[in-house]
Amino acid sequence: MKEIMSELQSYPSEKYKENVVRLGIPRESSMGVPMISIRKMARKVNKNNQLAWQLWETDYHEAKLLATFLSEVNKLTYQDINRLMSDVILWDLCDHLCKELIFKLHNYLEFVLEWVKSSKIYYKCAAFTLIATSVIHEKDIHTETMNVYLSLISNYSQDSHVHVKKAVAWALREIGKRNFEDNKKALQLAYEFKSSDDKAQIWIGKNVIKKIAGVIKVTERLISANTKTGKTQK
Structure with missing residues (x-):
């Protein structure tokens, strides 16, 4: 543990520290270690939950990020996950917890x-980050599951906090990038948001339309209607 903390503290970057302080991390909780250095360290250390918890409890932002890479996912309990989430005060730690740990649980x-x-x-x-992560990494998502994701986005997107809005928009954009059918469903919901009375949904709708409205058109141009692939998309 002491060796790992010493190594972490040997990678200071004042520029990185200023960036995370601007994002909301207290200055005293940041060592100024760039993510590239944290990932490099994680590759050299065996996964170990005891070590991961020790790092997490130092209350240093970078130590918590390293802990997400070193945790043994299959040994984490429901209580462990909620304990970790209860300490999250910044979006990047939320993202890493979701992508490196929670998404890897069978019951995420x-x-x-x-x-x-x-x-x-x-x-x-975290809920919407997990949806986005699922859509990106799981190639065979059932239509029923995708419809559940769209329903959750529709029903729980009226939140004005900037990080929630961005997470919702990310999830909907990733759905819209998957295939023709999901693109249409995502755009339909995005246009509904754009014409709603809720400011958060209006923002999400505009963001998603801007980013994925051309995806299906570009794909249609690239896939000739005379090819087998093109015919299946008609």
């Missing part, structure tokens, strides 16, 4: 269904 969808209803900012962010 249970957390999505629970947290999407939460009044706590980063629990809600």
Whole structure:
């Protein structure tokens, strides 16, 4: 533990520290270690939950990020995940917890269904981050599951916090990038948001339309209607 903390403290970057302080991390909780250095360290250390918890409890932002890479996912309990989430005060730690740990749990969808209803900012962010991560990495998502994701986005997107709005928009954009059918569903919902009375949904709708409205058109131009692939998309 002492050796790891000493190594972490040997990679200071004042520029990185100023960036995370601007994002909301207290100056005293940041060592100024760039993510590239944290990833490099993680590759050299065996996963170990005891070590990961020790790093997490130092309360240093970079030590917590390193802990997400060193945790043994298959040994984490429901209580462990909620304990970790309760300490999250910044979006990048939320993102790393979701992508490096929670998404790798077989029952991660249970957390999505629970947290999407939460009044706590980063629990809600985590729910939509997990949806986006699922859409990106799982190639065979059933239509029923995708419809559940769209329903959750529709029902729980009225949140004005900037990090929640961005997480919702990310999830909807990733759905819209998957294929023709999902693109249409995502755009339909985005246009509904754009014409709604809720400011958060209006922002999300405009963001998603701007980013994915041309995706299906570009794909259609690239896939000739005379090819087998093109015919299947008609």
